[in-house]
Amino acid sequence: MDDLTPSDFRALTRALKHCVLLHDAHTFEILWANPAACELLGRPLDELKPLKAPDMSKNARQYSRELGHRWLGQAVEHGVSATEWCYRAKNGEEILTEAIAIRVELATRTAVMVQFRDIAEEKAVRQDLRRTESRLRAFLSGLAEGIVVLDDTHRVLFASESAVRLLGRGLDGADFAAYCCDGPVPEREGRYRFAAPGREPSWYAATCQHIEIESDLRGRMLLFYDITDRVREEEQHRRDTQHVDHLARYNAMGDMAMAIAHEVSQPLAAAYNFVEGARGRLDRDTGSRDESVAWGLDNAVRQIERARRILGSLRAYVGRLEQFARPTDLNAIVRDCAYFIGLRAREHQVDVDFDLTTEPLPVLCEHVLIGQVVMNLAFNAVDEMARCPRPERRVEIVTRRAEDGCAELAVRDRGHSPPPDERIFDGVFTAKANGSGIGLALSHRILTRHGGRIDVQANEPRGAVFRFALPAARHPQDPTRTELS
Incomplete structure (x- = not known):
């Protein structure tokens, strides 16, 4: 570069697109x-030389003469x-610049060379980008949908x-x-269950x-939003539909029960008359009385x-319980039930x-x-224990006064634990190979109608x-007590 002449440097200086001001260092x-x-700045050099900082800078505190001299x-x-x-041009236009001051040792003095360029448009773009980014962040953070991008x-x-x-x-x-x-990472639109481990x-x-x-x-973008409430509502609607269907069948069973009760009662x-007649003849013929036959007739x-009591009660149940x-x-x-439980x-x-x-544990109920x-609860427990080894076959039936004053009965077995299913009394649960699941549903229905x-x-x-509980009767009567069979 030693072959460059002063005129060449002047040409290079004139060609610079960056603005340059040279200040005395003192x-x-x-x-x-x-x-x-x-x-x-809109001024020739002879106009720039006598200007001071307030003459060519924006009239704002951060561009004061003191701060300019400190810089x-x-x-x-x-x-x-x-x-x-921020410089101010002759026409009053304010020009935001990025400026850098460099100390330069000249042959005759020390100077400060300031290079600056207009960054107003660039800064506006940066502000727009920041504004857009902040808006996107606000939108994304407020979204109900989650977004993840996955690699291969x-x-x-x-x-x-x-x-x-x-x-x-x-x-x-x-x-x-x-x-x-529920399996692999989704690859198509659908419903999935997601959760952090644990x-x-x-x-x-x-x-x-x-x-x-x-x-x-670059990758697969997965967009997902929570529909748990919707799924639960759909599941509840499905259960309600099943329940309505069940109630329809249950009402039909009530009609059939009334017809059966009418037909079977005769x-x-x-x-009953035939058995009573046979027992009367047996009593008259005391010489040939067979006690085993008499026992069988009594049990019949x-x-x-x-x-007959069940049929009468069935008519009452289908009608008005109260x-x-x-x-x-x-x-x-x-x-009263102990005899039949013992047979089973x-x-x-x-x-x-x-x-x-x-x-006594007085209650107001249909006996x-x-x-x-x-009997339904006891029979279920007996049937459950029948599948266990003989030494373990034991069922307990306990009555107690509950803390809230209700009369309480519990049937305990030692078989399988109950399923964690809240619908066990909905008429859809049974553990028996040939069971219908209606027994527990009927028991639940009977007890709820009794306020239990x-x-x-x-x-x-x-x-x-x-375990079931019934409200205590306010004015109990003492029924005749019988011994357990």
Whole structure:
């Protein structure tokens, strides 16, 4: 470069697009300006030289003479200093610039060379970008939908704030397969269950598409939003529909029950008369009386009487329950059922223990219907224990006064634990091979119509406890007590 002449340097200086001002390092007066600076500021060099900082800077505190001198002084002291400075042109236009001051040792003095360029448009673009970015962040953070971008190995390359809110922190860089509760990572639109490891899963509607943003972001974008409430509503609607269908069948069963009760009552009356006649002849012929035959006839009469009471109660149940409810002792109901429970237990070689309170447990109820509930629960327990080894076959039937004053009965077995299904009393549950599941539903229906409640819990160490409670009667009567068979 030694062959360049002073005229060449002058040509190079005139060609500069950056503006240059040369200040004295001590007085900070303008010594020289290149053509680009003169053009931007709208003044020739002879007009620029006598100007001071307030004459050519924006009238604002951050562009005061003191701050301008401090900036130039830092360049003198440290060799270089940069700042953002707003110049004011001759026509009053304010020009925001990026300026850098550099100390220069000239042959005759020390000077400060200031290079600056107009950045108003560039800064406006940056502000627009920041504004757009902040808006996008606000939109993304307020979205109900979560967005994740996955690479070919299902690693999360990007996760929106809404995705983090839905699935928890730790998404960035995580294997999204660990969040999928029903199989592989979704590849098409559908419903899926997502959850962070160890958290309760929720239902999401998800869509997938491939994205490629230059070389910055490339992969499968998964957009998903929570539809758990919708799925639950649909499931509840399905259950309600099933329940309505069940109630329709249940009402049809009521009509059939009334017809059956009417038709069966006459043969039962005839059978009762025949048995009574046979027993009368047997009593008259005392010389040839066979006690085993007499025992069989007595039991047949008891069974027929029981069937007649059930049919009568069935008519009452299908009609109005309140007309037939009366004060009775829950223990007396259990004692009446003990005979039939014993027959079922002996058939399956199951031991039944009765633990009844010594004092009466008066309740207002329909005697036969509550007896049906007692026998249904007891029969279920006996049938359950029939599948167990003989030494373990034991069922307990217990009555107690509950803390809220209700009369309570519990049937305990040592078989399988009850299922964790809240619909066990909806008429859709049965553990028997040929069961219909209607027994528990009917028991629940009977008890709720009586203002009672029924539930099931696990027995310890195994088995189930079915327990029901009935409100205590206000004016009980003492029913005749019978001994357990």
